[in-house]
Amino acid sequence: MNGCKEWLRLNRRAFLKSGGAAMGALAIGDALFARVASTFAQSTGGTGNLLVLCELAGGFDSLSFLAPHNNAAYLSKRPQLAMPASDLTLIPGNTDYGINNQFQFIANQYLAGNVAIVQQVAYPNGNGSHFESQEIYKFGVRDLSSPAATSASWYERLRKTYFNAPFGVLDTQTIGNPTQYGYPDNTFRNAAQEAFGRLAALKTGGSNAEKAIRDTYKRIDELGADLRARTENFTSTGGARGEFYRAAQLASADLGTQIIKLRYGGFDTHASQADANATLFPRIDTEFQQFMDDIAAMGMQDRTTVVFYSEFGRRNGENGSPGTDHGYGGHIVVVGPGVNGGLKGQAVSTADLNEGSLPYYVDFRAVFASCIRDWLGFNPDPIFKIEGETYDENIGSALFS
Amino acid sequence: MSGYMSKWRFLTMFSCIALATGCGVDSGCDDGMGLIPGVDGGGDGGDGGGPGEVAKSQSLAAYKDDINADEAYHLLRRAAFGGTPERVNEVVGLGLANAVEDLIAFKSVPGSVTTLAESYDDNMPKRWLVHLLEGPNPLHERMAMFWHDRFATSRRVVSGVDDALAIMHWQMLRANALGNYRDFLESLTLDPLMLVWLDGGNSPKDAPNENYAREFWELFTLGRDVLYTEDDIKEGARAFTGTLLIRDNGEPRRPVFDIFKHDETPKAIFPERATADNYNYETVIELTLAQPEAAQYVARNLFTCFVHDHPTDQTVQELADLFVEGDFAIEPVVRTLLQSEAFFSEDARGNQVASPVEQWVGFARTLDMHMASEDSQGFILDRVANDLRDAGQELMNPPGVEGWTEDMAWLEDQWVLNRVDALGRFMDFGPDLDAGLPFHLLPDVSRWVERDVRREMVTSIASVFHLPLTDAEIDIYIEVLDQNGYLAFHLEQPDRQAQHVREMIRLMAMDERVAGR
Structure with a gap:
């Protein structure tokens, strides 16, 4: 099977050559592409920036985040859940929308020009299943029956294509506590953990399968030791210990990581949505603020962009519980000093609100593709245009300045 | 996970053979890859024949009967x-x-096993795990897992809606696992979970859904891009119409074939080989099986599953002939494989990475560990099922239609680490920490106060795994028993010792020769 690795490596090199040439051709007369092309020319390793993916699992209610507080359709469809202007940070120069003050930090970042809100994002033929829709976002393809595309998340594909560092993509959920990453040891003085590494290092020979298993063990042992050592002295600027804290720990480890994935759950607010949001939203906002403070303390603030996304939006009208059921289009929120702030995508109109759910105008892959191309400096085509997949690449305006 | 390695390995193999010329840095030339089919080469450990003689690694002839x-x-x-x-x-x-x-030989399943398994109702990972662990027909279970991976279908599409369909699908896989492939394909085509999963139950004749027709050939019978064309898929989708799911009075959905919903016009399938006809699901299965590529496909996959990943075309054809001669009975093919010289050849030893479920079940079946009555609430099994899911394999919920990406692709860091947790759960059984250890395989507890017992503890478990440990390895395991000298095993309190032994066994079960096979 190792022959296949060789083949992949050759393929990757071949791609980078042709990819660079294609981008060069596009660069003519296009300032944005000119900058990207120059990134490609510098290095095939991209910009080395950090992209943090924060999944809001369950279906984030975009209309509770960016509320069209004056819209009669909104007010009539949500008699109990519509956000009044007094609870919002109004968008400057815009009388239609305001950001929920439960996201006070993000709202302030918006005013500082560091937040792009891409409105009404989804994918064709929306699927109301959490599971399927989350997989579509995870794999970056619409057709989940495509075997090659659904064997790894799109960010894993990105890592394997461009920056094959073992810790190039870190998921706070899989890593768990990085200070304890490695062989799960229940002994005193790490006896089993040490033995695990020593045994793998001691032996040679055997079948290819046996060698591959041992190589995996060695990698786990070496990088585990690295990760534990590099994160054990991490100090945060605040006391919150959620997923964003884990993300800050991982960012501090300096292991060539370009993507950190994290996930907050609880957004499936079918009932008592106002109460749920009153807990959820400020918590995330606070933990996110602490993360940005931690990142700043590490001197990484100019290299970091955070993307908040969810598998779908929620229904425009409230139910009797009162909450909202599964919808379709939703907003993606992109935050960071490199972001070209403002409202992007398609503004929510009365016609959109008169639908059962917000429709979609921007494909989520267009947003992630922009992050890959304009923030990380890689060509997104081999990541999303696979297995016959295509998507509308238009966002409306640039996400990064 | 390596997204580029297909379990239908031979397809990948061919592309690699063409491209990985001269055995690249990684390939080491010792895995038999890159050999020209039919020509014996270095992968046979020196067992292989001169001109006209079949290498042992490719031989389907019966191996000697008195095995060691x-x-x-x-x-x-x-x-x-x-x-x-x-x-x-x-x-x-x-x-x-x-x-x-x-x-x-199929042995009747003890009532206690069936009862325990049924207590998990539609929780399929747990229900199946009970049979895998305690059932008397491990080869049948292994074959059911093989087909589950090839005919990969997930219960998630009926979860909370019609969970009984997942049980029915699982029973269908197990009933046909060593049976007749033609009957199997018919059952599969009409299986309610499959009709939901690949939309066969929702394929109106005026606008047929191509999902099932495509996977039927690509994954179930011929292999990717073998023989069929996009036109065949369109025609085949029309042939598969008429299979519907109906639901009466809250019963699980059941399949029917309704000729009025079936496209009764001629379809041109494999037009270079067959004349157009009014095919339906039965006759399209028959037509497919009449193509030599179908028997080759199954033969090659069964060989790869049990033996190694580089059968020659000639070996595959021999096995395919056997399959066709037996009118597509699966059992004779498996019988031949398990008794073959190839099965016991050097190429077939230690060359696979066991899946998480296989390793866990193998661990328990080797150390003679069982579901304890203390776990009647399913507490431990629940955690095991979660560990195995986190190790990359949740039974009855494959990641997609292609099933799991096998072998080396199991070696994702976190997946590997979660296997360790799953192995440890066994020894969690019982009210005391020590209740779950395989005491009958260890030196008697009365001797655990002796200094020399430590080496014996290590070698006794190693011999059960047929693991030839070097002195250096044994010393490392002894250090685990002694917790790096912190708590000398033979001086330790009896209630602490079990924990030391447990860690030693768990670590040994992760040896590459145990995780590999």
């Missing part, structure tokens, strides 16, 4: 997940031919 203990364990690991020392002795005593018959 290591060979018996190899047979049990490949065909039955694993086996206790007693079982290994039994197989040696039976001889190869009788041992294979014994594996193939």
Whole structure:
């Protein structure tokens, strides 16, 4: 099977050559592409920036985040859940929308020009299943029956294509506590953990399968030791210990990581949505603020962009519980000093609100593709245009300045 | 996970052979890859013949009957997940031919096993795990897992809506696992979960859904891009119409064939080989099986599952001929494989990475560990099922239509680490920490105060795994028993000792020769 690795490596090199040439051709007369092309020319390793993916699992209610507080359709469809202007940070120069003050930090970042809100994002033929829709976002393809595309998340594909560092993509959920990453040891003085590494290092020979298993063990042992050592002295600027804290720990480890994935759950607010949001939203906002403070303390603030996304939006009208059921289009929120702030995508109109759910105008892959191309400096085509997949690449305006 | 390695390995193999010329830096030339089919080469460990002679690694001829203990364990690991020392002795005593018959013969499942399994109702990972662990037909379970991975179908599409369909699908896989492939394909095509999963139950004749027709050929019968064309898929989708799911009074949905919903016009399928006809699901299965590529496909995959990943075209054809001669009975093919010289050749030893479920089941079946009555609430099994899911394999919920990406692709860091947790759960059984240890395989507890017992503890478990440890390795395991000298094992309190032994066994079960097979 190792022959296949060789083949992949050759393929990757071949791609980078042709990819660079294609981008060069596009660069003519296009300032944005000119900058990207120059990134490609510098290095095939991209910009080395950090992209943090924060999944809001369950279906984030975009209309509770960016509320069209004056819209009669909104007010009539949500008699109990519509956000009044007094609870919002109004968008400057815009009388239609305001950001929920439960996201006070993000709202302030918006005013500082560091937040792009891409409105009404989804994918064709929306699927109301959490599971399927989350997989579509995870794999970056619409057709989940495509075997090659659904064997790894799109960010894993990105890592394997461009920056094959073992810790190039870190998921706070899989890593768990990085200070304890490695062989799960229940002994005193790490006896089993040490033995695990020593045994793998001691032996040679055997079948290819046996060698591959041992190589995996060695990698786990070496990088585990690295990760534990590099994160054990991490100090945060605040006391919150959620997923964003884990993300800050991982960012501090300096292991060539370009993507950190994290996930907050609880957004499936079918009932008592106002109460749920009153807990959820400020918590995330606070933990996110602490993360940005931690990142700043590490001197990484100019290299970091955070993307908040969810598998779908929620229904425009409230139910009797009162909450909202599964919808379709939703907003993606992109935050960071490199972001070209403002409202992007398609503004929510009365016609959109008169639908059962917000429709979609921007494909989520267009947003992630922009992050890959304009923030990380890689060509997104081999990541999303696979297995016959295509998507509308238009966002409306640039996400990064 | 490596997204580029297909379990239908031979397809990948061909592309690699073409491109990985001269055995690249990684390939080491010792895995038999890159060999021109039909020509014997370096992968055979020197067993292989001159001109006109078939290399042992490709030979389907019967291997010698008096196999030794290591060979018996190899047979049990490949065909039955694993086996206790007693079982290994039994197989040696039976001889190869009788041992294979014994594996193939279906034995009635004890009521206690069925009852325990049924207590999990539609929780399929747990229900199946009980049978995998305690059932008397491990080869049948292994084959059911093989087909589950090939005909990959997930219960998630009916979860909370019609969970009974997942149970029915699982029963269908197990009933056909060593049966007749034609009957199997018919059952599969009409299986309610499959009709939901690949939309066969929602394929109106005026606008047929192509999902099932495509996967039927690509994944179930021919292989990717073998023989069929996009036009065939369109025509085939019309042939598969008429299969509907109906629901009466809250019963699980059931399939019917409704000729009024079936496209009754001629379809041109494989037009270069057959004339257009009014095919339906039965006759399209028949037409497919009449193509030599279908038998080759199954033969190659069964060979790869049990033996190694580089059968020659000639070996595949021999096996395919056997399959066709037996009118697509699966059992004779498996019987031939398990008794073949190829199965016991150097190429077939230690060359696979066991899946998480296979490793866990093999661990338990080797160390003679069982579901304890203390776990009647399913507490431990619940955690095991979660560990195995986190190790990359949740039964009845494959990641997609192609099933799991096998072998080396199991070696994702976190997946590997979660296997360790799953292995440890066994020894969590019981009210005391020590209740779950395989005491009968260890030196007697009365001797655990002796200093020399530590080496014996290590070697006794190693011999159960048929693991030849060097002195250096044994010393490392002794350090685990002694917790790096912190708590000397033989001086430790009896209630602490079990924890030390448990860690030693768990670590040994992760040896590359145990995780590999």
